[in-house]
Amino acid sequence: MIIDHDFHIHTTLSLCAHDDTATVENYVRRAKDLGLRKLGFSNHMWDSSARPASGNFYEVQDYAHVAQLRSEIDRCSAESGVDLYFGCEVEYDPIRRDIALTERTAQAFDYILVPNSHTHMMMPEEYYEPKARHAQFMFDAFMDIVTSPLAKYVTAVAHPFSAVCCPYDRRLLYPLISEKQYREAFVCAREHDIAIELNISGYTEYGIREIVQDPTIRMFRIAKECGCKFIFGSDAHSAAAGETHDFWWIAYILAELLELKEADMTEIVRR
Numbered sequence: 001m002i003i004d005h006d007f008h009i010h011t012t013l014s015l016c017a018h019d020d021t022a023t024v025e026n027y028v029r030r031a032k033d034l035g036l037r038k039l040g041f042s043n044h045m046w047d048s049s050a051r052p053a054s055g056n057f058y059e060v061q062d063y064a065h066v067a068q069l070r071s072e073i074d075r076c077s078a079e080s081g082v083d084l085y086f087g088c089e090v091e092y093d094p095i096r097r098d099i100a101l102t103e104r105t106a107q108a109f110d111y112i113l114v115p116n117s118h119t120h121m122m123m124p125e126e127y128y129e130p131k132a133r134h135a136q137f138m139f140d141a142f143m144d145i146v147t148s149p150l151a152k153y154v155t156a157v158a159h160p161f162s163a164v165c166c167p168y169d170r171r172l173l174y175p176l177i178s179e180k181q182y183r184e185a186f187v188c189a190r191e192h193d194i195a196i197e198l199n200i201s202g203y204t205e206y207g208i209r210e211i212v213q214d215p216t217i218r219m220f221r222i223a224k225e226c227g228c229k230f231i232f233g234s235d236a237h238s239a240a241a242g243e244t245h246d247f248w249w250i251a252y253i254l255a256e257l258l259e260l261k262e263a264d265m266t267e268i269v270r271r
């Protein structure tokens with residue numbers, strides 16, 4: 001299978017994308033080398049009309065902030081020959097136990113990613129131990145996302161169950177969620193037409209053998225058995241050489257391990 005979409009890209013509008021190469025124009029140039037025909041831009045977002053994000057990372061990254069990309073996308077779209085999509089990676093709000101989004105804002109995007117695993121930002125620190133508590137937090141967040149009244153706007157769960165910036169090896173957490181729980185979560189995602197993201201940034205430190213043995217592979221196989229559709233994302237925060245797009249080959253390893261076909265991809269990214 002040719003993987004010609006990347007639907008998880010950050011530009012300089014994300015506060016954590018410090019590299020000034022992270023522009024639509026540079027990513028489009030890079031996409032051509034990688035054979036990508038569809039690019040989705042998903043900057044970090046918190047819709048302040050759902051609940052103000054005061055005093056944290058999201059305070060300035062509200063809808064008006066990420067919407068600045070729309071004109072750049074429209075300008076590059078016309079001349080690039082690559083299909084460009086305006087999306088966001090909107091946060092899960094653990095206080096409201098819902099997506100930090102409103103219906104009105106949701107409708108402005110071509111697609112929406114929601115992570116259940118930004119636990120470094122959204123989870124109380126004391127939940128890191130015991131590790132089962134951390135795993136349970138991600139499970140609960142996943143269920144809140146896929147059963148939300150806004151679920152119909154969600155395209156995919158970003159890097160599911162892959163705890164970001166975890167102080168210990170994130171791989172310790174996957175076995176702490178039972179097969180029954182994974183099935184419950186993935187069946188619910190499928191019922192709401194929410195895809196599962198295959199995010200290559202989580203594997204860039206590993207060799208092929210480690211990727212083959214990674215516990216996410218078993219998890220994604222369960223998702224596939226539950227009938228879930230998939231979407232690929234690099235989670236690039238830079239378009240410079242040596243950064244995430246140099247590891248695009250990992251997408252092909254994942255597709256091979258999961259025996260994915262075009263029909264397993266979610267509709268918006270199909271050829």
Ligand SMILES: [Zn+2]
Nearest residue numbers: 089115158159
């Ligand atoms: Zn993320």
Ligand SMILES: [Zn+2]
Nearest residue numbers: 008010089235
């Ligand atoms: Zn991201």
